[in-house]
Amino acid sequence: MPYTLSINGQQHELDVDGDMPLLWAVRDHLHFTGTKFGCGMAQCGACTLHIDGVATRSCVLPVADAVGKAITTIEGLGSPAAQAVQSAWVELQVPQCGYCQSGQVMSATALLEQNDTPTDADIDAAMSGNICRCGTYPRIKAGIKMAASQIRNAGGAA
Amino acid sequence: MNINRFARNKQQPGVDTGRRNFLKVAATGSAGFTLGISLSAGAQAQAQATTASGAVNALEYNAFVSITPENVVRIYIKHLEMGQGVYTGLATCVAEELDADWQQIVCEHAPVDTAKYANLLMGQQGTGGSTAMANSFMQLRRAGAAAKAMLVSAAAQRWQVPIDEIRVNEGVVSHGSHRATFGELAVEASRQTPPATDALVLKTPAQFRLIGSENTLRKDTGKQDGTAIYTQDVQVPGMLTAVVAHAPRFGARVRSFDASAALARRGVRQVFEIDTGIAVVADDYWSATKGRELLQIEWDESSAETRSSDTLLQQYRNLVETEGAIAEQHGNAVDTLASANDKVELVFEFPYLAHAQMEPVNCVARISGNSAELWYGCQSATGDQAAIAQLLGTRPQDVKIHTVFAGGGFGRRANPKADYVLEAVNIARQLPDTPVKLVWSREDDMQGGFYRPAYAHKLSAALDDQGKPLAFQARIAGQSIMAGTSMAAMMVNNGIDNTSVEGLTEFSYEVPERQVELHTTDVGVPVQWWRSVGHTHTAFSKEVFINALARKAGMDPVAYRLSLLTHNPRETAVLKLAAEKAGWGSRELPAGWGRGVAVHTSFGSTVAEIAEVSVQGNNFKVERVVAAIDCGIAVNPSIIRAQVEGAIAYGLSAALQDELTLSEGVVDQSNFHNYQVLRMNAMPVVETHILASTNAPSGVGEPGTPPIAAAVANALADATGNTLTRLPLRLS
Numbered sequence: 001m002p003y004t005l006s007i008n009g010q011q012h013e014l015d016v017d018g019d020m021p022l023l024w025a026v027r028d029h030l031h032f033t034g035t036k037f038g039c040g041m042a043q044c045g046a047c048t049l050h051i052d053g054v055a056t057r058s059c060v061l062p063v064a065d066a067v068g069k070a071i072t073t074i075e076g077l078g079s080p081a082a083q084a085v086q087s088a089w090v091e092l093q094v095p096q097c098g099y100c101q102s103g104q105v106m107s108a109t110a111l112l113e114q115n116d117t118p119t120d121a122d123i124d125a126a127m128s129g130n131i132c133r134c135g136t137y138p139r140i141k142a143g144i145k146m147a148a149s150q151i152r153n154a155g156g157a158a
Numbered sequence: 159m160n161i162n163r164f165a166r167n168k169q170q171p172g173v174d175t176g177r178r179n180f181l182k183v184a185a186t187g188s189a190g191f192t193l194g195i196s197l198s199a200g201a202q203a204q205a206q207a208t209t210a211s212g213a214v215n216a217l218e219y220n221a222f223v224s225i226t227p228e229n230v231v232r233i234y235i236k237h238l239e240m241g242q243g244v245y246t247g248l249a250t251c252v253a254e255e256l257d258a259d260w261q262q263i264v265c266e267h268a269p270v271d272t273a274k275y276a277n278l279l280m281g282q283q284g285t286g287g288s289t290a291m292a293n294s295f296m297q298l299r300r301a302g303a304a305a306k307a308m309l310v311s312a313a314a315q316r317w318q319v320p321i322d323e324i325r326v327n328e329g330v331v332s333h334g335s336h337r338a339t340f341g342e343l344a345v346e347a348s349r350q351t352p353p354a355t356d357a358l359v360l361k362t363p364a365q366f367r368l369i370g371s372e373n374t375l376r377k378d379t380g381k382q383d384g385t386a387i388y389t390q391d392v393q394v395p396g397m398l399t400a401v402v403a404h405a406p407r408f409g410a411r412v413r414s415f416d417a418s419a420a421l422a423r424r425g426v427r428q429v430f431e432i433d434t435g436i437a438v439v440a441d442d443y444w445s446a447t448k449g450r451e452l453l454q455i456e457w458d459e460s461s462a463e464t465r466s467s468d469t470l471l472q473q474y475r476n477l478v479e480t481e482g483a484i485a486e487q488h489g490n491a492v493d494t495l496a497s498a499n500d501k502v503e504l505v506f507e508f509p510y511l512a513h514a515q516m517e518p519v520n521c522v523a524r525i526s527g528n529s530a531e532l533w534y535g536c537q538s539a540t541g542d543q544a545a546i547a548q549l550l551g552t553r554p555q556d557v558k559i560h561t562v563f564a565g566g567g568f569g570r571r572a573n574p575k576a577d578y579v580l581e582a583v584n585i586a587r588q589l590p591d592t593p594v595k596l597v598w599s600r601e602d603d604m605q606g607g608f609y610r611p612a613y614a615h616k617l618s619a620a621l622d623d624q625g626k627p628l629a630f631q632a633r634i635a636g637q638s639i640m641a642g643t644s645m646a647a648m649m650v651n652n653g654i655d656n657t658s659v660e661g662l663t664e665f666s667y668e669v670p671e672r673q674v675e676l677h678t679t680d681v682g683v684p685v686q687w688w689r690s691v692g693h694t695h696t697a698f699s700k701e702v703f704i705n706a707l708a709r710k711a712g713m714d715p716v717a718y719r720l721s722l723l724t725h726n727p728r729e730t731a732v733l734k735l736a737a738e739k740a741g742w743g744s745r746e747l748p749a750g751w752g753r754g755v756a757v758h759t760s761f762g763s764t765v766a767e768i769a770e771v772s773v774q775g776n777n778f779k780v781e782r783v784v785a786a787i788d789c790g791i792a793v794n795p796s797i798i799r800a801q802v803e804g805a806i807a808y809g810l811s812a813a814l815q816d817e818l819t820l821s822e823g824v825v826d827q828s829n830f831h832n833y834q835v836l837r838m839n840a841m842p843v844v845e846t847h848i849l850a851s852t853n854a855p856s857g858v859g860e861p862g863t864p865p866i867a868a869a870v871a872n873a874l875a876d877a878t879g880n881t882l883t884r885l886p887l888r889l890s
Contacts, residue, residue, distance in 0.1 A: 034384020135807020
């Protein structure tokens with residue numbers, strides 16, 4: 001049946017099964033391919049996007065449950081926190097293969113939108129659901145700290 | 159892998175500059191554009207300009223360099239970018255000698271063309287063995303220098319001035335008041351005769367501006383904003399998605415199946431048998447997957463592997479108590495050991511490991527008549543192309559492969575049997591002219607085989623009265639990675655697969671008598687190289703064993719190693735650098751912590767790692783790792799540090815938790831909930847120090863992996879007194 005989803009500020013209507021995970025609706029039907037498939041069971045974080053500002057694993061969220069929510073994919077990121085994260089990612093050359101990095105950026109942005117002075121423990125807690133097999137964890141952590149400092153200097157994440 | 163072994167069979171390294179230059183539309187760029195494959199900003203502007211005008215855009219100077227009138231320098235990258243940084247590193251070599259502005263460089267994967275793009279250490283186009291920089295360094299510098307010579311020659315003609323008075327700096331050619339960008343000279347320069355290789359004058363290391371610089375930021379961009387394109391993201395008009403139901407046991411085949419329920423499912427287009435299982439082709443991945451769940455399949459398991467990994471390892475432990483085929487022999491270690499008064503013996507065990515790269519394997523293929531077109535992270539270009547051509551009964555040149563970024567590889571993407579690639583082709587050939595994206599789920603990937611093999615080792619040493627080894631013997635039991643592959647002729651000699659024993663052969667420590675023996679086992683579980691190949695296990699047993707000898711002798715583990723490395727200045731220097739930076743012998747550790755060291759040479763590079771661990775009861779955490787690497791000239795120090803950090807993380811994951819097991823032939827693990835890999839909360843602080851060198855660059859992607867598990871085990875031995883010989887490491 002048809003569902004209307006609000007993605008990156010725009011309404012998208014699509015006719016899919018209600019149990020289709022949001023990940024596949026976004027990737028296969030709307031062609032927002034920045035959100036990645038890694039495990040299909042909310043174990044790796046590659047599919048992370050924001051639902052009403054909260055980092056969410058889209059590979060286990062049925063489309064029917066996403067109706068009426070504000071969905072943000074990496075293509076729709078634009079907040080100061082997101083920009084700070086993405087520029088830190090470039091400056092510190094965080095990505096290696098890069099496949100997990102959309103999810104890392106989404107998780108890091110959601111963290112910094114709530115907390116612009118994260119401790120190492122805060123970062124570990126927010127980011128340990130995002131696997132990176134290339135082992136970019138040290139640079140992700142450094143990138144989050146660099147972005148946090150930039151956000152604080154600019155006067156906040158909002 | 160031992161790259162010297164490749165080198166024996168390689169063609170003479172040379173430079174491809176003698177070819178006729180010609181005008182050429184950048185075919186891969188424009189194809190990528192029309193297919194919606196995202197290009198970097200510069201390339202995209204270029205593609206748009208071409209599409210708009212229909213004019214020629216890229217002027218090809220040689221196989222690696224083209225320059226557009228719009229002042230874009232495009233560099234063709236012959237190796238797969240899978241995170242190791244080849245886009246950046248290889249482009250640096252060209253840009254250095256070309257004296258280009260780093261900002262004007264765009265990179266693009268080269269097409270499959272073995273004559274132009276062979277790996278000079280392998281003799282075929284392909285990426286592996288940490289050879290990308292080692293085989294390209296001179297070739298790409300010459301390609302850059304040759305293109306520069308053509309620009310200079312064009313400028314001399316235009317301005318009527320002597321060639322040797324012309325200067326080139328950061329993308330600008332100048333003489334007196336004359337000044338031109340590369341783009342302004344691009345057309346005239348492309349018509350110059352390419353210089354002879356021996357006429358090229360390359361820079362001295364002191365003249366390097368980009369090589370060794372911290373400012374050459376990575377060129378594989380779009381990874382922070384989701385625009386980088388991987389196989390999973392490739393979209394071709396009319397494309398369908400396929401999944402395959404594989405047998406639960408390796409070697410089983412389809413006996414019968416009922417697809418009626420699957421075919422009735424919304425979105426499912428076709429269901430058919432292929433040689434690896436039952437393919438379900440649908441409009442999208444979800445429909446294909448739901449369709450697959452509705453299949454009724456009966457498997458013929460008469461040829462299936464039904465043994466458990468526990469059974470196999472028990473068999474391997476028995477095997478290493480018996481004499482194996484001799485891989486290396488110096489003196490008479492066996493007799494010396496038999497008559498020794500003082501002897502140490504340790505038995506080691508290693509499980510199967512999955513690569514578990516973040517992007518499960520996948521491949522897009524379209525078969526039309528006698529030709530094939532594919533889009534994927536292609537790591538074995540020559541091999542895959544040949545395998546596809548053979549399957550289709552066509553010529554290699556009729557198989558066109560578009561290489562896109564790979565979401566990790568660690569060995570898996572370079573399958574010697576082109577397993578997932580041929581599976582995609584086998585499906586696509588059933589739907590002529592229709593592009594099909596084969597997608598493996600995480601479960602398919604983890605249970606689909608091609609693992610790092612399980613092994614057992616037995617290491618023995620006879621000691622003198624100072625505790626130094628007089629004789630050393632290593633026995634290894636496990637499957638051969640190379641047997642049955644096209645590389646067997648190169649890598650298997652007299653029944654010895656070099657990748658089963660490398661690292662224990664060519665033993666780095668001074669021991670007068672040595673013998674390495676191998677039992678190659680026959681098991682139906684598909685195996686494959688995994689980041690650092692044989693060194694994944696040999697470095698562990700070698701370095702834990704030598705550490706145990708040091709502890710037995712009551713000597714400091716660094717001092718003991720140095721005393722056996724007097725003939726090996728490279729390992730000595732790297733070990734000393736790591737020890738100094740880690741504060742070995744000076745830095746006080748908190749109570750309950752231990753410190754361990756390991757040093758190993760692989761892929762032409764030497765890495766020493768010192769791990770500090772904290773222990774609480776049966777739990778421990780790796781707190782800090784200090785690494786030192788000698789990889790020759792450091793082309794990009796930031797990428798080298800990133801690769802060492804990543805190699806440590808990858809190896810640490812296996813040291814701490816990765817373990818793939820089989821119960822009666824069925825893989826027990828299926829996804830990241832029961833195949834645990836390293837996450838951020840277990841990642842230690844890593845410091846990497848690069849030894850200054852003027853030697854040619856050697857491997858960087860893999861050599862950081864081998865020492866880490868041993869360094870951690872040795873740290874645990876320091877903290878607890880117990881030597882652990884089984885991976886993953888468990889204190890209880």
